[in-house]
Amino acid sequence: MVVKIKEVIFQKLPFVLKRLFISLFIILYIQSIYGQKRTCIAYRVDPVAPQIDGNLDDLVWQSGEWNDDFIQRMPYENTPPSQQTKFKISYDDNNLFIAIRCFDSAPDSIEKRMSRRDGFDGDWVEVNIDSYHDLRTAFSFTVTASGVKGDEAVSQDGNNWDPSWDPIWYVKTKIDNEGWTAEMQIPLTQLRFSRQKDYIWGFQVNRLLYRKGERSSWQFISPNTVGWVGQFGELHGISNIIPKKQVDVVPYVVGKYETYKKENGNPFADGKDATASGGVDGKIGITNDLTLDFTINPDFGQVEADPSEVNLSTFETFFPEKRPFFIEGKSIFNFRMTDGDGNLSSDNLFYSRRIGKQPSRSLDLEDNEYARVPDNTTILGAF
Structure with a gap:
């Protein structure tokens, strides 16, 4: 009886309203289907x-x-x-x-x-x-x-x-x-x-x-x-799978020998340089949800090379971070403070590429004064 009454009411509706009801039903049906997980x-x-x-x-x-x-x-x-x-x-x-x-x-x-x-x-x-x-x-x-x-x-x-x-x-x-x-x-x-x-x-x-x-x-x-x-x-x-406690230890040893033209009177430019260095990068799973990342004397030179870029402005050039130790968990330093999509919505409050970069300060030396300028800042002086 109820169904018949509803059918009679629907039949008496104007054609425009019928189309409106049908369209609304189709839209709600599609949303219910695609809105489900x-x-x-x-x-x-x-x-x-x-x-x-x-x-x-x-x-x-x-x-x-x-x-x-x-x-x-x-x-x-x-x-x-x-x-x-x-x-x-x-x-x-x-x-x-x-x-x-x-x-x-x-x-x-x-x-x-x-x-x-x-x-x-x-x-x-x-x-x-x-x-x-x-x-x-x-x-x-x-x-x-x-x-x-x-x-x-x-x-x-x-x-x-x-x-x-x-x-x-x-x-x-x-x-x-x-x-x-x-x-x-x-x-x-x-x-x-x-x-x-x-x-x-x-x-x-x-x-x-x-x-x-x-x-x-x-x-x-x-x-x-x-x-x-x-x-x-x-x-x-x-x-029935067990989370794997990750253990990655990557040691490195680097030797470098360089020859160049000797500078008379400069004790730091005697025509040759020989250096050796070593260190370890590691990742150890403490628990299923906690991983310890560590680095000992990281080799900042053995990562993917940055593209060449000429910067004539007064602002620092920003390069993406590629060093393993600084990548893990870096999202904790991202804060949504501006409008935008993806990474454009986060202000860069911490720029890790400054750690270990080549010294950029120019020394004001007098005549007959010399200084050794390293290629990279050591980790002890990185900050």
């Missing part, structure tokens, strides 16, 4: 781990369900992408394995560009893992169609992305007549998580179709939504 399942490797070669023909990828139905974020928000994507996850006691299939109806048009690490040129896929499941921090692993790796430590619910974080992980890509594939192996030592019986992690997969400027995601997150990590879908199925 999606879940994916990780399958334990049985019997052998996949070979990381970009070919998704390993036995482990033949069982279990693929995760698909990606939703476009840009340029046409909340619509199906022009090219679909699917992925599958497996794990063992030491690694997380991820297989991604990026379908493309025009494989010859896939944008393959070579770049340095963390250079996201061309088509790429990105995996975000909130292993703490604190809804604020995550680890991001990206690979381009040409096989270039990128990785970032995400904090402040996606407001800060730190590309100086360079974990050890493995990935291979391959282009075929269906599009391209990516096969990842992420050691659990590179993730941070507390010991539990069953794990639930935040999880997200994103894809860029370069030629169309099209970004799509597995867990749809509107560009107008506040936050990023807190909106991730969830990864279930991981159980």
Whole structure:
């Protein structure tokens, strides 16, 4: 009786109102579907781990369900992408394995560009893992169609992305007549998580179709939504793994011998210099959630070279930090104090590259006065 009355009332409504009600119902339905947290399942490797070669023909990828139905974020928000994507996850006691299939109806048009690490040129896929499941921090692993790796430590619910974080992980890509594939192996030592019986992690997969400027995601997150990590879908199925207490000790020994033209009367320029130095960088897991980073006489010279730059202004040149000791946990010095996206929203209250840099002070020496100017400041005088 109630249903019949509702049908009669709906039939008597003007045509415009009928269309309005139908449109409103469709919008609310779509929002309810895509606003829900999606879940994916990780399958334990049985019997052998996949070979990381970009070919998704390993036995482990033949069982279990693929995760698909990606939703476009840009340029046409909340619509199906022009090219679909699917992925599958497996794990063992030491690694997380991820297989991604990026379908493309025009494989010859896939944008393959070579770049340095963390250079996201061309088509790429990105995996975000909130292993703490604190809804604020995550680890991001990206690979381009040409096989270039990128990785970032995400904090402040996606407001800060730190590309100086360079974990050890493995990935291979391959282009075929269906599009391209990516096969990842992420050691659990590179993730941070507390010991539990069953794990639930935040999880997200994103894809860029370069030629169309099209970004799509597995867990749809509107560009107008506040936050990023807190909106991730969830990864279930991981159980009975033990967080690895990371122990990395990297010693170094450096010898240097230099010859040059002797300066008469200058005791510091006798035509040759011979130096030797040594030290240790280390990382030791104290507990599952606490890692000790230490350095003894760090070798500031043996890191990635900075690009050449001529600075004719009165302001200091800023270079990204690449030294391992100063990278871990550096997000605690980032404070959101200005408007902007990502790192542009944080004021740089601590610039670690000043530690150990080459002395910049010019000495005012009298005639027949000489001084030794070191190439780098020692750690005892770094501040």
